[in-house]
Amino acid sequence: MADKPREKGFETKAVEPEDIKGPVHALATPIFSNSTYRLESAAHGARLSSRADLEEGDSPWLYSRWGNPTTEIAARVLTKLEGGHESFVMSSGMAAVSTALLSHLQAGDHVIAPNQVYGGTHELFKTTLPSYGVEVSWVDGTQISQYRDAIRDNTRVIYGETPANPTMTICDLDGLGSISAETGITSMVDSTFGSPYNQLPISHGVNVVIHSATKYLGGHSDIIAGSVTVDNESSEKKVFQMLKLLGGVQSPFDAFLLTRGMKSLAVRMRQHNENAQAIAEYLAGHDKIQAVHYPGLENHPQHALATAQMRGYGGMLSFDVKGGVDAGKSVIENLKIINHAVSLGGVESLIVHAPSTTHTMVAREARLQAGITDGLIRFSVGIETLEDLIEDLDQALSGL
Ligand SMILES: Cc1ncc(COP(=O)(O)O)c(C=O)c1O
Structure with a gap:
């Protein structure tokens, strides 16, 4: 009786790669966390490294x-x-x-x-x-x-x-x-x-x-x-x-x-657009606000251009609070629902007072030249219930 071929060792079995079998058609995106990929031959490796045309059946992945x-x-x-x-x-x-x-x-x-x-x-x-x-x-x-x-x-x-x-x-x-x-x-x-x-x-x-x-x-x-x-x-x-x-x-x-x-980009953006437009209009009518910068407002200097090239005016706006740096800080610190944080574009509302956060290192003159006035607040309007956002702004502004 011929000797049984020796089985691969435990360690080899544990580390040898198993390929995914057949088409997967996953709805959610599979996470391929690997850094590298097995090559079928030296010629295959050469084709990939030189970005030459691949042959039928070649895997396109190298590293x-x-x-x-x-x-x-x-x-x-x-x-x-x-x-x-x-x-x-x-x-x-x-x-x-x-x-x-x-x-x-x-x-x-x-x-x-x-x-x-x-x-x-x-x-x-x-x-x-x-x-x-x-x-x-x-x-x-x-x-x-x-x-x-x-x-x-x-x-x-x-x-x-x-x-x-x-x-x-x-x-x-x-x-x-x-x-x-x-x-x-x-x-x-x-x-x-x-x-x-x-x-x-x-x-x-x-x-x-x-x-x-x-x-x-x-x-x-x-x-x-x-x-x-x-x-x-x-x-x-x-x-x-x-x-x-x-x-x-x-x-x-x-x-x-x-x-x-x-x-979910489309549904989120529709809500960002709608909430930001309503908040820009609310702020534009508020007596503690000096100016509102939002392309969806008719008095924005490039409103017509924005209308021509944008489907919606977006979720970002900035506004200048009367009373300068102290007023700007006070509004930010008194908000309860709108989050005091840098960055933008998330589903939750984020707000910063530019002169006291993102632009603290910029000299006042240079900052003013760039249009960053003392009371300038940048608001990334989230997709929360609009009434909650307006109520929050209302109570923070009433403290001024
Ligand atoms: C318009 C714009 N471009 C680029 C960046 C840089 O992006 P990241 O922070 O992802 O490197 C930012 C960050 O705030 C941004 O607002």
């Missing part, structure tokens, strides 16, 4: 910094929502901003940036890009003619943020798109405040759309995430290459939460 099935699902959903060519999901909004910019710029290039831009992005334009030999020109992001006038022979990127953080100014998407169409300069827009439910920059000819997916896309204040969607293959290759090298990829767990969040 999760290059791509992962769970993060790819989040990216595919975003591509559909944005109407783009390809998307990449990343470890934060700043990973998305920096990867998008660094992949399209090199030493000797010139980029045009708006004054009205998120603080982290501002710092990147102000210090990091110039330190790598990229020239930066600043323009008023609401004036498309200023972008046109700032173009030089070496301009490679024009950048916009709309609505802008925290002053709620709007930048003209058609305007940026037409500059790209006429000149070939890549246009990029941070569309975080709008979300793809309210605005679709690529449909206006913009080439690259960036999100802090930490905000509305995730929607539940439970991840730090970012995304870049591009409208062409050349930008896809550049972003893929830079993402692979800078390494700011998204974790599969976060991609699972992001994909789940995006499923």
Whole structure:
């Protein structure tokens, strides 16, 4: 009798990979938390490493910094929502901003940036890009003619943020798109405040759309995430290459939460839009309020532009309380339902008094120049019952 073949050892059985059998068709996104994937042959490995065309039956996965099935699902959903060519999901909004910019710029290039831009992005334009030999020109992001006038022979990127953080100014998407169409300069827009439910920059000819997916896309204040969607293959290759090298990829767990969040984006955004419009109107009629900045109000300087390019005006607004810094702090500290916290875009209302939190390190003059007045409060209006939010604001304002 032949000897029975020796069975694999206990340790080997415990660690050897078991493949998923057959199509799964899962409704919820499976979390592939693996860093690496078995290769079928050396030639298969070579095809993947060189990004050559794959052969029939080849697995497309090599290493999760290059791509992962769970993060790819989040990216595919975003591509559909944005109407783009390809998307990449990343470890934060700043990973998305920096990867998008660094992949399209090199030493000797010139980029045009708006004054009205998120603080982290501002710092990147102000210090990091110039330190790598990229020239930066600043323009008023609401004036498309200023972008046109700032173009030089070496301009490679024009950048916009709309609505802008925290002053709620709007930048003209058609305007940026037409500059790209006429000149070939890549246009990029941070569309975080709008979300793809309210605005679709690529449909206006913009080439690259960036999100802090930490905000509305995730929607539940439970991840730090970012995304870049591009409208062409050349930008896809550049972003893929830079993402692979800078390494700011998204974790599969976060991609699972992001994909789940995006499923309810439309219903959440409808409620954010509705609540924010009603609160903006309430605040605009309040005698303790100096000014309300919300694109849905008719007296917003770019109300017509916002109406032309947005489906809804979003859940973000800012308002200036009469009485300056002390009044601003007092309102924030007296709220009971609305949460005193930085960030935005979650289902729960979040509020900050900019001069005493997000902008404490900015000199008063510079802050005022950027439109951040002493009593400026930024409000991310949540999806709570509207009457509860108004009652909460009412009692906090009555204490002034
Ligand atoms: C408009 C905008 N862009 C980018 C970012 C950066 O995103 P993250 O904090 O996810 O890196 C933020 C963060 O607040 C933001 O408001």
